[in-house]
Amino acid sequence: MAELKFAKSHEWVRPETGGLATVGISKYAVEALTDLVFMQLPPVGKKVKAGESLGEIESVKAVSDIYAPVSGEVVEVNAALPNQLDTLGADPYGAGWLVRIKPDDPAELAGLLDQAAYDALVKS
């Protein structure tokens, strides 16, 4: 399995064979949110730019935006996830994936944090 990359806004990206990129939310972010009640994901076909809102996630306390870590087109959405938000906490890097994006520029992933750099970010 390819190595995960992370955005500073706590989304992760995994390059898949075939050039797609799977996107999710880091375990740290899910644990920080707690008490998840609602999630809105984009429709398939939506074009997103890195750093722009991809959807939203709501906890009892607050609503947070989910940001696109890379630019591209949403080609697949984990439609079951909003109805089983526990999956996010149980398996944030597997069954808790959010969307698959066809990146405009695969080189964009190189600008994201690797696991060690992300771990350092959330520990600081």
Place this chain on the structure above:
Amino acid sequence: MSTTPLRTPLAAWHESHGGRMVDFAGWWMPVQYSSIVDEHLATRHAIGLFDVSHMGRLAIEGPAARDWLESLLTRRVSDIAVGQARYTLVTSDEGLDGLTILDDALVTRETDAADGTPRFAMVVNASNRARVVAWLRSRLPATGVSFADRTAETAMIAVQGPLAVATVCVLCGDDDAGRISGLANYRATRAFVAGQPAAVSRTGYTGEDGVEVVVAAAVAEDVWQAIHDAGVPRGLAACGLGARDTLRLEAGMPLYGHELVAESDPFAIGLGLAVNLEDPAGNPRPFPGREALARLRAAQPARVRVGLAFDSKRAAREGSPVVAGGRVVGTVTSGSLAPSLGHAVAMALVDRDVSASTAALEVLVRDTPQAARLLPLPFYKRPGARG
């Protein structure tokens, strides 16, 4: 302006027990330790333990203390019995219409001093403490009333839930335990809790039975830890401000800054009972803002406070517009998932005719219309609750 938040005597405990700390009204407070939903449900089913030391605690004593408070507060003070607490508004006659609501508060008549001098305690919101203190000080008579802000030298611990009173009583001698368990709602007594002198009142802000315990700052952590240790086997959870907010929302209790603001009409938001325009003989009680409140009581309010329920867990938040028939008819003042109900609820101020109508209501939740229905307040009433 950026200032370091104040620390309650329990801040170190919160930090070392996983409290997620934030600056709330200038205080360094825990929003939650584990999960807001878990903390909420622990309070409903067993015991929630809350540090509410950020609330302002004021002491008003002296031979003229009673008459002075009577002349300032919207509720009658002269007939508060020793050991009785009363909910009141603190108003001034400043502002465009001759009324500014400075805060809502709980005023308690404590045991008289040994020489018979009356003593009162007042609890005010953290966010309003500075201006309430300034307002009261500005009205102090030259003699006869002493006024002190005791917030920093004391701590206030709320123990709430069906098993709360029994748990506190375990930490008291037989006489004190008997008095505490026998307290009616809005009654208070002195007692030794975990060996420490305390003011104990049958009050709270959760919709549950329970007490609030005021102790000296120096012993606050000992008392808190003792209650915590006695309560954990019974299902106690330490709770942060997040659960405090969802609990009071379910209980339909207004929060200053949300349902209640400086310009509010108390009669429109269900706080008419907090305003005594007359004394028991029917004569007008003079207090600041009284004339404006008399006008409001005589008029029909434009908007009234209502409860809204949603089918989903997605919450409307403060400021979300309430829409009926394509027209904005109100604004949400507080909204959240109601953990005891399993769906989202909100309190809102809506046009008076809406509350009586059956029009299909929607709330714009981040621009997405979401169907809502009127639901009588409170959303949650504890089993066996009086009244």
